[in-house]
Amino acid sequence: MIRLEDLHLFLRSAALGSFSQAAREADLLPGQVSAAIQRLERELDIRLFARSTRSLRLTEEGERYLPYAQEALQTLREGREGLRSDDAELAGTLQVAAPSDLGRNVLLPWLSEFRRANPRLDLRLLVSDQVTDVFRDPVDIAIRYGRMDDASFIALPLAPDNRRVLVASPDYLQRYGAPQTADELKRHDCLIYQLQGRVYDKWFFPADGGRTIQVGGPLVTDDGDVVRRWAVAGEGIAYKSWLDVGADVRARRLSIVLPQLRGEAAQLHMVCPHRRQYSPAVRQLQALLAARCAALNEDLEREINQAGGA
Secondary structure, eight states: OOOHHHHHHHHHHHHHTOHHHHHHHHTOOHHHHHHHHHHHHHHHTSOOEEEOSSOEEEOHHHHHHHHHHHHHHHHHHHHHHHTSOTTSOOOEEEEEEEOHHHIIIIIHHHHHHHHHHOTTEEEEEEEOSSOOOTTTSSOSEEEEESOOOOTTSEEEEEETTOBEEEEEOHHHHHHHOOOSSGGGGGGSOBOEEEETTEEEOEEEEOGGGOEEEEOOOSOEESOHHHHHHHHHTTSOBEEEEHHHHHHHHHTTSSEEESTTSOOOBOOEEEEESOGGGOOHHHHHHHHHHHHHHHHHHHHHHHHHHHHHHO
16 A cells, blocks of 8 residues: 655655655655655556666656656645635645745745734745745745746736836935936946846836846845845845835835836736645635735835935
C-alpha cells in the first residue's frame, strides 16, 4: 500500500532535485527519504529517479508518474477542505509567497491580522523577488505583480488599478532639483532593479502611445525593498508600484516626481495553481487583501493632484 508520506517526499525530492534537501525540509535523515522512495518504487514496480553521486533526476517513468502523485495529494486535500464551510473556523496551514518589498512593508501586518483572526490557521510566508513556481514550490498561493496571461493557473485580482510612480526623497530633490521632463531622468541618479540577471533600466510610460526612457545610476540591486530604502535615504529616483511607496509618500518620506507623467500598470494578483485550491482560507484572504489594496489606491490620484499643484 502506498503511503501518503512517501508520495509527499517523492514530490519534494523531484521539486528540489535532492534527497538531502527534501530531508532537511521534512526534518528527516536523508536515508529516511531514500527509503521512502524505495518503498514507493517497489509498490509501483518502476524506477522513479536516476541517481548518481552528483545529481538526482526523474526517470521517464518518474516524469509520467509525477502529475498523478500531485493529483492524488491534491484530491485528498480538497476532500479535507470540502468538509469545511466558509462559516467554519479556518484551520490547517496556508503557505503564501510574496514579493520582497510588498511582503515586508505592506502585506506583513495584514497577514498577521488575518492569522490572529483565525488562531487555528498556521501561516507560512515566503518573501522573495524570485518568481515562485506555484506548481512545484511548497506554496498554496503567490502574490504577483504584472499581467497574468498564463492560462495554466488561476489569477485572482487584488489591485487591478495599481500603477507605478516616480518617487524621490525631499532631500534628494532639494540637492539635485526635480526633473521637469521625462528626458531629464537621464541626468539623474535612478535606482536600478534587476531580477535573474535582467537589469530593468528602461522605464516605460504608457501615455501618448507609450514612451521608454533609458535611465542609469550607480546603485543596482535585486531586492525591491532595497530600492525603496535607497529612495527614502535620498540616493536617487525610483520607479515603483504605488502599493510599495504609498505609505512613504503619505508620510512625506518620499515625494512624487513628474506627477503629470502617468506610470505603467502594476496590477497585483493572487495566483493559485488550480481553481479547486480556492479554499475558504484563500477566499477570505483574497477579500481582505483586495479591500486593503483598494483603500490604498484611492489615495493615489489625490496625492498626484497635490503633487501637480505644488
